[in-house]
Amino acid sequence: MADAASHASYLPSILTFCAGAVVAVPLFRRFGLSAVLGYLAAGVVIGPSALAVIKDPDTIRSTAEIGVVLLLFLVGLELQPERLYSMRKDILGAGFAQMLLSAAVIGAVAWKLGLSPAGALAVGLALALSATSIALQLLEERGDGAEPYGRRCFSILLFQDISIAPMLALLPLLATTEAAHGGGSAKALTGLGLALLAIAVVVLAGRYALNPFFRLLAKTGAKEVMTAAALLVVLGAALLMEQVGLSMAMGAFLAGVLLADSHFRHELEADIEPFRGVLLGLFFMAVGMSIDLKLVAENALLLALAAPLLVLFKIAAAAAILRASCSSTTEAIRAGALLSPAGEFAFVLLPLAASLGLLNEKQGALATAIAALSMLIGPIAAKLIDLWLAAHAPPPEEIEETFDGVTPSVLVIGFGRFGQVVTQALLLQHLDVTIIDSDIERIRSANKFGFKIYYGDGTRLDVLRAAGAGKAKVICVCIDDRQAALRIVEMAKAEFPAARIHARAYDRVHAMDLMRADVDYQMRETFESALGFGRVTLEALGLSYEEAGFVIEHVRDRDAQRMEIQFSEGIAAGIDKVPRVTPEPIIAPKSKSKPLTKETQDVIEDGGAEVAVGGVGEPAE
Structure with missing residues (x-):
């Protein structure tokens, strides 16, 4: 009974998380806000700063981080080499410039406010990222994913997604470097060597072992084994990276990239997606639970100024870069508004920086609160900008649509x-x-x-x-x-x-x-192939190509008419029991069939009571 009670003790927490998600996410989505905000709000409410239903958010953080790991794996699956190459200018140009400018300015401000250089760099990188889920959701709602500003916006988001893995690797190295000043340089070099070796192992395994591995499992036909194998690969790569001092997410990202061209890519994506969605939601709730409302209240004025200024600066920075890359002013501003909220991975980088000692507890909490508030303000700012642009936009020119060269x-x-x-x-x-x-x-x-x-x-x-x-x-x-x-x-x-x-x-x-x-x-x-066969047979019996074609077309038309009647009135109208479908000639034959043996005659007489409702050449069922 004690064991049963200990297992049951998990149920209240699980039910609390489910209830929080079920209530908060639909409510936020109803008001046009991101589901991420719903998870964050639910975490705040059930966390220690409010209702205190969950008193220690750290107890679920390790499990919840698996959601981030799986998200990085799915990001890696999307990065096919040919896709990256076609978008290289926007990715490496606008994407790199946006990250560099935003991180440099935000980091410089943080340094001036008293953070250490390493801590300021961590804050600058974290807040320079944009919310992929919010931006893509807004693009989908507008139907602007194929528009020029939508493609450039996606390119910047893609560069940010690519840069997440190096950032996650950089922060532990920054912490190690700082420790090296205290006499641990040899340990830092050893750690770096192990990290490079682990990356090489993952790359080689992904290049030569993963596809044969999944091919072997696919032959068994067991879908659940494929799901287990996908989780094994992702979590195995993540654990390896964690053991050498890098982030679990980086290992999952590498595994995803190495499988991006695999034939099993979509099956893996479908298998991982349900786990990713649930665990990522749990992760954001854990982040919400870690927000200290008392600290937020004590620094309300700072947060009220910092979050809107962050959103406005990111709009201006992204718009300026896109305008310089030949986007129109309107498109540049719209894209900048979509990129203004801090990204989901700010909630990964900032806690990681705090755990590594790059930020103290108060600095990490304030930076996390600024990121959360920007995710609330950013979508609202994007909608307000859209309304303003629509009110001041010139009437659209009538353009004749052409579909030349469009490939279905x-x-x-x-x-x-x-x-x-x-x-x-x-x-x-x-x-x-x-x-x-x-x-x-x-x-x-x-x-x-x-x-x-x-x-x-x-x-x-x-x-x-x-x-x-x-x-x-x-x-x-x-x-x-x-x-x-x-x-x-x-x-x-x-x-x-x-x-x-x-x-x-x-x-x-x-x-x-x-x-x-x-x-x-x-x-x-078999219908069209049988008609073609019959046509050639008619030609072999002396009919011309045109005469045979006329006969076959007549058969096709009569069959279509019968199909329409049977579809409208039923294949055996008036008969309660569904009969077997048997062949029936479209036109009445000129003479009766002639059985050539007594056995054939007996077979015909035994089956004479069957109802004939079939079509041309249809086999009996």
């Missing part, structure tokens, strides 16, 4: 025989195609086509989203599992209404099920 995006689910033939036509037009399949051998075959290819289960909504179904123009469901195909069609119609859904039908009944699911186009897998 196609998501093909299933790369078996049917999917391979479908993609041949797409390949000839050099279209943007993504393949999803859960068969390792098919994945290897698809690699020859030059498409984006990912291992994953196409019936999972998270896998479809990770593979870009939300941006696809057409989703082609080419799998041979009837029920799975229906699930995908129904899910895609509900979740991705902008995409056309084309589906492979197994037979006539399956085709009508797909039609009821409101699929945009369906084709029975």
